[in-house]
Amino acid sequence: MTGSTSQAKDKQLDGASQLNDTNYLETLRQQMLKFANLQISDTHLAEDAVQEALIGAMKKADSFGGRSAFKTWVFAILKNKIADVLRKRQRLAEVSELMRSDEDDEALSSLFDKKGHWNPEDRPNRWGDPEDSFKQQQFWVVFETCLNNLPGNQAKVFMMREYIGLDTDEICKEEDLSVSNLHVILHRARLKLQKCLEIKWYDGGKHA
């Protein structure tokens, strides 16, 4: 934890400023409530889930420089909280819809044929110059959409790893996963992101 203290300070300021902006937080809370109510259809339980998700998300708030990143993170946690509530109420069909775990396996195995080789239409193409894409605002809109499309558990773990930069041990401990479970989840998340970006951005011709 030595090194560029000024950068660390900037990061902290960014994180803190998100939490100090009451209007922003209230808007975010309303969006979360709306989402939770749709999934749980019990106002009281929905409020609890939102509250818990917000508290959980705050713990790592300093790691987030940007609001859209923070929002994606908060919603990933919220999806997991909602899944817990639904599980307790034995609403298993809805859990699998929210986490899209079964469906997800299907979607992934459909990328590959029986022997595990790419189906022709799913074979990844060469992406254009990434640095060039990053300069375009539309790219980030697409990127955010693709992240938000990930199932809750994949989104959460992927963000812990890639945004917050937690190491394997920390994530496994916090999420109660084995190392190989973690690697499976990250692999799935990356396959989905790769596919989503390719369809929505690189093949879409929006960058041309």
Place this chain on the structure above:
Amino acid sequence: MLSCHQATRLASDAQERPLTFKEKVSLKIHTMMCSGCRNFESSMNTLRKAMQGFASGDHKDITNNNTKKTMKKHE
């Protein structure tokens, strides 16, 4: 010979841990012959860079000019 499913798993794992010598060689041999996995492997780097850009919040400043203080590039 690895399947593409296995090769993409190694390409993803390479972001997480050092691959063993055997894994590296099998992945290399596979990607020499398979453009899909070669492209997947290189998209891993793009994904990581994109996540860094997204996390730093720089991209938002293109449209949101209320956070000028973060305009500077993190380099």
